[in-house]
Amino acid sequence: MKRGSKKPAKVSRAASSFEWDLRLYVAGPTLKSLAALRNLEQICEQHLAGHYQIKVIDLMKNPHLAQGDQIVAVPTLVRKTPSPVRRIIGNLADIGRVLESLDLQPHNFNGQY
């Protein structure tokens, strides 16, 4: 379904060149999934422009991927890099919490991590 198709340019860049490797696990095109992706893209554009890639993984299509990243709840955002690995569950509506969890405090962020 979504697979980050709204912003194909950002997603399609070579993985190795981005410091921020984010994966969003969803289960089908639910309202929660769509909201989560929208919120994530908004945050990334605002704070990590050009330094991130988002990979949307639909567990409905690829159920075998759930075990590897220890997915229980959906949507779950997994920050693969920079380490440590972070897991954020929910539709990412609480942007302040998301930023905190991702170590993206808005006040002193200068675009480079």
Add this chain to the structure above:
Amino acid sequence: MRFLHPGKSFSVELLIYLSNFMTTTISKLKLKPLQKSPTGIRGLDEITGGGLPTGRPTLICGGTGCGKTMLAMEFLVHGAQAFGEAGVFMAFEETAEEITQNVVALGFDLKALIARKLLRLDYVHIDRSEFEETGEYNLEGLFIRLGYAIDSINAKRVVLDTVEGLFAGLPNQAVVRAELRRLFRWLKEKNVTVIMTGERGDGMLTRYGLEEYVSDCVITLDHRVVDQVTTRRMRIVKYRGTTHGTNEYPFLIDADGISVWPVTSVQLEHQASNERIPSGIDRLDTMLGGQGYYRGSSILLSGMAGTGKTSVAATFANATCRRGGRSLFFSFEESPSQLMRNMSSIGLDLQQWVKKGSLHFQTVRPFYHGLEMHLARTIKLITEFAPDVVIVDPISGLETTGNALEVKAALMRLMDFLKMKGITALLTDLTRAGNAVDRSNSDISSLVDTWLVVRDIELNGERNRGLHVLKSRGMAHSNQVREFFMSDNGVQLKDVYIGPNGMLTGSARMAEEARERAQQVSRHEELERQQLSLERKRIIIEAQIAALRAEFGVEEATTQRLITQEKQHSASLALAEAEMGRNRQRDVVKEKGTLALKNERKGGKA
């Protein structure tokens, strides 16, 4: 009730079903009363009447370390190995490696099962510190994981160990509760048999109230410590749509995994055997109607310390093995080697039977496990060993494990079990000093069929043993006390001395016998003496008679001689008178006779 007699009521069920729902599909018509999935765990299938409800969730709850995970794992492994049903184990607390390692001791090779697509382990790692909640979510990820695992191996069995990890790991409990409800509905739709484990809560079956999601079958496991001894117990709290055992059943976890030993039967339905089984002591057999005990009966042998109970018991075991039978000897006071050494002193070679495998000693002190556990172990061992004779030496050893009532109940169950199996049981019981010999400590005298009492007979500073049959159901038995010996040739019984001085045993018996012998001898001598004296009297009297006769003879002879002399004298006198007359030419007197008589009278006087 309708599930109790599936065959009988099924057609009725079907009619009602058809009349009410004419539009029912064919698949729905195939509904059966209640299908059960066997767990393969010994005893559990018995008390659940066949296993856990197929296609429904079962809650296994209990405290830490009570065996929940193991029971769940066995359900899967047995399902895969014995019943061809693949299973998914979803762990929330232990990793797949840990779980695999944990069950190696039971001989379960999970890796092989996984390779054969009969098992799938999925470790769900939920750590609250790693989760940040930033909005709405659900647990669809878990559903997908589980669904994927089930579909990938076509699993019929699922274990969730334990979903409480979700409550601990996820901040929003309302979401978890709602999702769990959905999860169990979904699992029912997938028609998998589920075991969900749950930690015991305070005043509740489980800490997070999991029981509200599972309405079909709830089993509690318990690991209770009473008097520093732990006993594992299992109880089926609820099993919808079926009858089940309602008691608490002790269960074991050992090298063979979990086994439940439901030994609470209260029915007396065993078949009584007419076959007899010798006791190994010839005189005892003759006391018991000449043939020994009944096969399958229970024999109580009670007595004070040191009265030879163990020897009688070992003799019985030895005799059984010699006839080619199997004996199981529970010894709570002596180690096998000590027992064998001691018994060799009375000429019993038990070693040979142990080597042959027909005799087995079990020498675990009962308080090590607790009464229930001990009983369960005992019954497990009896089932495995299949003996003809079981010896428990002594049952007083069980009293260390519980109160009298519990011990009696346990013994009753053990004896019922043995009788059902047709196993002859010899139980020894130590009578405490001060107690009457005809009172067994455990009050099981009414339960036994044959009761032998070995007792001390103390007399003249000496202790001896006597044995008698206090009761023996269904056979003519001797009412006499026998003296009981232990010699190089084993246990022997002898008649006791019964005389005017009462019953005597030991050296008193021997002394009394000697005295009696001496008395007999002296009586005999007296008789001889009297005979002799009579003889002497006879001789004396005969001598006296001879003397008198001799005296008489002398007198007679003298008298005869006098008479003769007198006659001669008279004759010569007459001759001389006649001569004189001739000389004087005297005339002849006519009356010759008168004159002659006068002359004779004269002569006689001279």
